[in-house]
Amino acid sequence: MTNGAYPDEYPPKEQYRRNAFWNLLLLIPLIALFPPFYNRTDPRLFGMPFFYWFLLALIALSAACTYVVYRMTKDEFVVTDGPDLLSVDSLDEGARR
């Protein structure tokens, strides 16, 4: 392909691995996979067994974890100077075929 200035070792690893440790937060919601931790009735909240309100709370925690990762990796290194092989915009121009 005529990819010109588009070397294989691009981008350099250290540039896009900068914020990688924040990604560890994504492991926290996985406690949902260990039901022995929360498969109990007490303490209740609004009359709801622990099993149910714990999982409801975990939804919020999981959302918080992904949100923090999003914020912290928002400015991650992305490639913006490679060729765009997506054809749709060229077709929008009615240029082809």
Added chain:
Amino acid sequence: MTDVKPVELTIFILLFGTVTVMGFMASRWRAGNTMSTLDEWGLGGRRFGPWVTWFLCGGNLYTAYTFVALPALIFGAGAMGFFAVPFALIAYPIVFLPLVRLWSVCRVRGYITPADFVLGRYGSRMLATGVAITAIVATMPYIALQLVGLEAVLRTMGFNQAGLLGHLPLFIAFTILALYTYQSGLRAPALISFVKDGLIYLVILVAVVYLPFKLGGWEFVFSEADAKFAQTPNPNDGVLLNGNNQLQFATLALGSALAILLYPHAATGFFAASDRNAIKRNMSALQVYTFLLAIIGLFGYLAIAAHVRPLTNNATGAADSNTILPQLFVQEFPSWFAGLAFSAIAIGALVPAAVMSIAAANLWTRNVYVEFVRPDATPAQEARQAKVASLVVKLGAVASIVLLEPQFAIELQLVGGVLILQILPAMVVALYTRWLHRWALLGGWAVGLLYGVWLLYELPNPVTGQRHFGSSAYPLGELSLLGWQPFAGSPTTVYVGLIALAVNGVVTVLGTVVLRAMGVSNGHDSTRPADFHADERQPRSVLLGDPASLTHIGPRATVPTGRGPNG
């Protein structure tokens, strides 16, 4: 037609009419200059920002079938049915990183389907076709299940006739859906999902505040449920899990979470996003839907406390447990509110059914039709083929519900969940490394498929008296590794999909070691490391300004067959 509910029906027809008009108008919404490419018809031009993506993916992943089947499951079995909540809440953290990589490479290379990516990554037509066909087969029964959800509502509303007449409203609704999907492509479900989700949020939030209060509080609701499960002979139901089904609960949640990105309708929804951050933001924003899902699940307990009885389906003559939620609304709310709830569920069936049929049509067109039937198809011909395919897929789904038992779709969906997991190594592992060999991936996929289907075939359902395909809970005690039974006598059950995936993984890794030692070619990789980090800020205008730079660009040029000058 004596017991048709007039108020509910009027509201339903008004709202259904509104979304029909929206569906046809959607073709002009944020449209490009042409609708006759697969990128425009099948991916909405990849221009959906975070909000549209939120509505579209929420409307598409949280389906009408989920909304009726989950309360039905919890009504019948209790805590085990709540697996859907850990499933959804771990799904987003799990797919967060692979999904942005997949989005980037597909965006840059112009891939429309996940199978396009596999083809580009390995240059193996067999592997890509295997992935595509697995995905189509797994999606088809999912579309049919949306009809099951829609039909539960229509029957509760009074259209509960026996025979073909009872299916007529379903047929009409789906024909309308098929026509505006044909016309507007992915833009139709995207626009309709605004109405659907608005209605769902309104209905569910009102109901969850009002109903527990009316019925006597959550403590009373759960004690009623406890009393009900204590009377049943089934040892595995209850308000809490027991020692035997905790592993099933966790593995079913994990298996479903791993499968979610593999389903083509999920990929289609996310591919339509405009940039990486739109996807990342949705990984937390979509949890709002998970919260809604949990509440809807709890409605199963509210239905127990309200002593709701499922409606008898006059087409099959059996009690249809999927009518639990609609029946709860009929019993506890004024009819205009029940009408809103029914419309929300029914419209909720249309969005995922449309996206799924578009996803299946994209796969058929790109990975079967163009690959094997018409390699020289122009973009316009591709789009036309996909439109027709989406019609065929939807008619097939209606036919399967009308002519076969709905139970058949439910069993196929069970199988589909196990099948779709088997493309995980070829699709997700390949996002990070090409160490796995293409022939080993193909072998692991085939073994995983066969083994998974065989395990499912062997599983009876003692409650309904089915002898095969009765459940996805495999008793560990019967697991046999070439005659060796490591867990003999254990009553603990585990999700079949994960067993099959583990076998798939072992075959793939062993095969890779052998094939690499033999020095067999691993195909041509047409992706570059940088592709996986590409974002929307690509200077497209520069490319557009110079028509000469476009000469090598086109849908076909971006998907090498592995036999080109580079292969």
